[in-house]
Amino acid sequence: MASSRVQPKTAGTYVRRVIVIAYLFFLVVWPVSLVVKHTFDGGFGNITTALSDPVVTDALRLTVYVAIWAVVINTVFGIGVSLLLVRYEFPGRSVLSALIDLPLAVSPVVVGLALLLAYGGTNGLFGPFLNSIGFQVAFATPGIILATAFVSLPLVIRELVPTLQEIGTDQEQAARSLGAGPWATFRRITLPSIKWALVYGVVLSLARSLGEFGAVKVISGNIAQQTQTATLVVEQKYQDFEQETAYATSFLLTLIAIAALVVITILRPKDKSDGN
Amino acid sequence: MTFETPTEPGTARRTRRARSANSLTRSSGLGLGIALTWFSLLVLIPLALIVIQSIDGGWETFRLTLTNPQTVSALRLTVEQSLIVTLINVVMGTLIAWVLVRDDFPGKQLLEVVIDIPFALPTIVAGLVLLSLYGPTSPLGINVANTERSVFLALLFVTLPFIARTVQPVLLELDRDVEEAAASLGASRFVTLRRIILPALAPAIAAGAALSFARGISEYGSLVLLSGNLPNKTEVASVRILTYIENGNEAAAASVAVLLLLVALLAITILQIITSRVARRG
Structure with a gap:
């Protein structure tokens, strides 16, 4: 298959190849490698300094906690909504399918503002009520989880919907006709066949969740050691002229992002990526 | 990461759907109810509150905010730079997709990751990354920090995957047969x-451009x-919105x-229209 797609090499092939590689080198590869270089300018000193700063470690801990919550919520919601969208017929389905993509297109600052208007402690629609039952959302961890879940909401669904359409329902119907209940059918038949798409969506959501900045900045109040996430620490440290710590924290976040991408590239079915 | 325009459930694979689509059972109806409640609480109601808040502030607030010279200038810059960047992505994104699909060379897998x-990179880190090559300490001697070009550069970076991945x-x-047929016919x-x-x-370029532009302005x-x-x-x-929020002026924000x-x-x-049109044609 690959041989039928790869064109006979002409001068143009090499020109295009060089343009693309140069473009990506100057826009992505070189800049990213400089952050790695800055981080290790004095050996591992910057990393150890950063990791011994309680502001950084608290932020990293909060970031991981929030990301796990957001990913779990989006995975459960994502599986449910994907099954509903693909397997069932109901009024407004295509509207829901379109609206699911909305978080991808909305500005993070707008997301933060929206959540503030709904869950703000004094002026929000639900905030005062939730506060009165002792549940603070804005400027606290639940708000950060909401913001993170918001921005990464469509990622699992975008992976699952095409896969669910692809596999059809023949096996599920066979299982059902042989007496398997809905849960057994899901666990034994549906889940194994969407497994990789699900892992792919979860890894993407995790990467996105660990890195959210704008929405979290608005809703969290950005209080050091309380509601400050890793990305907010990068901003603060950079502006406080603790650039080494900013670079070291950025390096850790970059490492996670690239690790996620490598996992995804390995998982991606070969026929999608290069046709072999 | 793929940005395949998702096949719209209603239009794709009509033959299989006709067999597979069920009307809601009691338990799936309950599931739909829970999902919609969560989606409303998280996304729809908060976003609707923005619309309500902007109307609530009255036409005068709306008009004053949007004629404020600083806001006008921010909006103009955002739209201008997003348009330029999207145009560049139309060309470069298509070219990148072309090289990834039609060319073959050692290290091509690496480009997929790049x-x-x-x-995948947190946006704040993206800014720091670009600053280290195109900032005051640039090894290239190019310093775009605090200029309009920095906005252009940042948008170019964050919107890079959209068109390449949809195309x-x-x-x-x-x-390829159609191309070969065309070539053989002269x-x-x-x-x-x-x-x-x-x-x-x-269609894929247009869908990617819509995503790229939306990402750019936001x-x-x-x-x-x-x-x-x-x-x-x-x-x-x-940034303008954030300033309004920080000043407690939520209506203007x-x-x-x-x-x-x-x-x-x-x-x-646009994405939805293109997707369903493509699905119908296929």
């Missing part, structure tokens, strides 16, 4: 490109460290936010 980096799967599916390579390839790619994180957020110079719409929200809705509508 293209997705801007999507790539379509190009993979494209039947069509030049340029004519084949213009009459066969580009029309087939156009960008915030990568600009924080890079652009300096100088009023009337490098301040973008998102909502007025600008509503504009961004409209563009976001427009972008996903």
